[in-house]
Amino acid sequence: MLRATSQPGPSWPGLLSSETSPWLLEGLNEVMSMKCSCIVATQPAAGCPGPLGGPAAACGMSRLLGGTLERVCKAVLLLCLLHFLVAVILYFDVYAQHLAFFSRFSARGPTRALHPAASSTTNCSRPNATAPSSGLPEVPSARPGPTVPVLPPCPDLPPGLVGRLLIEFTSPMPLERVQRENPGVLLGGRYTPPDCTPAQTVAVIIPFRHREHHLRYWLHYLHPILRRQRLRYGIYVINQHGEDTFNRAKLLNVGFLEALKEDAAYDCFIFSDVDLVPMDDRNLYRCGDQPRHFAIAMDKFGFRLPYAGYFGGVSGLSKAQFLRINGFPNEYWGWGGEDDDIFNRISLTGMKISRPDIRIGRYRMIKHDRDKHNEPNPQR
Numbered sequence: 267m268l269r270a271t272s273q274p275g276p277s278w279p280g281l282l283s284s285e286t287s288p289w290l291l292e293g294l295n296e297v298m299s300m301k302c303s304c305i306v307a308t309q310p311a312a313g314c315p316g317p318l319g320g321p322a323a324a325c326g327m328s329r330l331l332g333g334t335l336e337r338v339c340k341a342v343l344l345l346c347l348l349h350f351l352v353a354v355i356l357y358f359d360v361y362a363q364h365l366a367f368f369s370r371f372s373a374r375g376p377t378r379a380l381h382p383a384a385s386s387t388t389n390c391s392r393p394n395a396t397a398p399s400s401g402l403p404e405v406p407s408a409r410p411g412p413t414v415p416v417l418p419p420c421p422d423l424p425p426g427l428v429g430r431l432l433i434e435f436t437s438p439m440p441l442e443r444v445q446r447e448n449p450g451v452l453l454g455g456r457y458t459p460p461d462c463t464p465a466q467t468v469a470v471i472i473p474f475r476h477r478e479h480h481l482r483y484w485l486h487y488l489h490p491i492l493r494r495q496r497l498r499y500g501i502y503v504i505n506q507h508g509e510d511t512f513n514r515a516k517l518l519n520v521g522f523l524e525a526l527k528e529d530a531a532y533d534c535f536i537f538s539d540v541d542l543v544p545m546d547d548r549n550l551y552r553c554g555d556q557p558r559h560f561a562i563a564m565d566k567f568g569f570r571l572p573y574a575g576y577f578g579g580v581s582g583l584s585k586a587q588f589l590r591i592n593g594f595p596n597e598y599w600g601w602g603g604e605d606d607d608i609f610n611r612i613s614l615t616g617m618k619i620s621r622p623d624i625r626i627g628r629y630r631m632i633k634h635d636r637d638k639h640n641e642p643n644p645q646r
Contacts, residue, residue: 309433362529380543384533401447420496427494427547433630436532448572455485455501457493466552467535468492471521471531472540473514475506480540480632499551500529503540506527515604523590535588536560538580542631551582557612558582558618562627569628577612578605579620590615 347620451457458464470488474481481503493498503520506512518537526534534553541562549560561579563569583591598604612619621627 293615332374333381341460341487342374362530391549405486410491417461417463420459420464424494424496429546429548431491431547432546433487433543433545435483435630435632439486441482441485444482444485444489445484448493450493451489455489456499457489459496462496464496464498466498466534467529467531468497468536468551468553469521469532470499470501470526470551471518471525471534472503472538473506473517473521474503474540475512477540480564484538484540487543491544492551494547495550495552497551500525500532511599511600513599514601515597515607516596517528518614519593522593526585530642533585535585536580536582539578542579542629543632544580545628545630546626551621553584554620555580556618557587558623559619560627562621563624564629566631569624571621571624575606575609577609581608587617590617 271522367577387481399617436517445451450460455470470492472481485501488501502521502525506517506522521537522535525535536551542564544560551560552558557577559577559579559581561581562576589607595607595611598607609619
């Protein structure tokens with residue numbers, strides 16, 4: 267038996283000192299007792315033949331018992347070793363999983379918006395994307411798709427403009443011819459240049475009633491002109507139903523709202539009468555820093571501006587300019603008066619009207635009788 271003592275004596279080298287606690291020594295004594303018992307049990311009993319001598323039966327029984335205990339001890343040791351190896355393997359496997367988790371989390375740290383709960387934007391991930399066992403969603407790898415060519419901006423002065431045009435209204439103009447001559451125009455009068463990106467999206471708004479004959483000529487001439495000008499545009503014919511007095515300005519307001527309902531990208535609005543056709547394609551249908559008056563020299567007025575405040579026929583305003591003047595007046599029923607009101611609104615807001623050169627801003631009017639229920643407005 268071992269005892270706690272302060273005297274130097276036999277000890278476990280490198281593990282126990284002379285100051286070993288009594289309870290630890292007692293545990294070691296028990297282990298030594300078990301070891302000694304095992305050794306005594308496996309040694310030949312007294313009286314066995316050999317160095318110790320003894321009966322043969324007792325000797326065989328002792329050897330059998332000793333061999334059995336030895337195998338049991340070895341089996342227990344193997345089980346303990348197997349348990350230890352399994353524990354070590356599981357420990358390193360769990361450690362590797364935790365290491366991979368924290369490595370992935372630290373790499374994604376600055377982009378927490380990818381997690382659905384941490385982002386207020388629309389989740390655009392594929393519905394088939396699966397999440398790893400850690401609970402964080404796996405970001406799907408980007409798949410190469412078809413290459414979309416980046417088109418250059420459309421030039422300020424488009425190539426291919428003709429200049430002065432010959433405008434005639436003699437031969438009939440069926441809609442089938444208009445469609446055949448403008449294959450790139452989509453249903454609804456929408457067109458986008460295939461070779462460049464326009465700076466503006468233009469809505470052309472036409473107040474309309476009982477003018478199908480004029481509309482066909484207008485479409486025949488204007489579609490090629492607008493296409494050569496490299497415009498992204500849509501044409502909106504706003505028809506007043508019934509036979510009440512015509513209200514041009516109110517129809518223009520309706521056209522502004524309806525165009526934006528269909529495409530919020532419209533940022534330039536051209537308001538054109540259906541009976542006016544430009545005679546020069548260099549008169550670009552675009553919006554600028556100031557409201558634009560296009561039809562400054564009509565054949566009806568001898569190719570002159572009738573008066574300085576005239577803003578009728580064909581005009582253009584950006585979306586911001588239209589909202590700044592609060593749109594067009596709705597109170598003008600019948601022909602005339604609304605153009606002068608718009609000119610006054612523009613002047614009161616501090617803006618100025620811009621016009622093209624008089625040699626470019628020339629227009630031809632399709633001759634017609636005055637419509638019924640469109641008598642001159644007495645308040646104009």
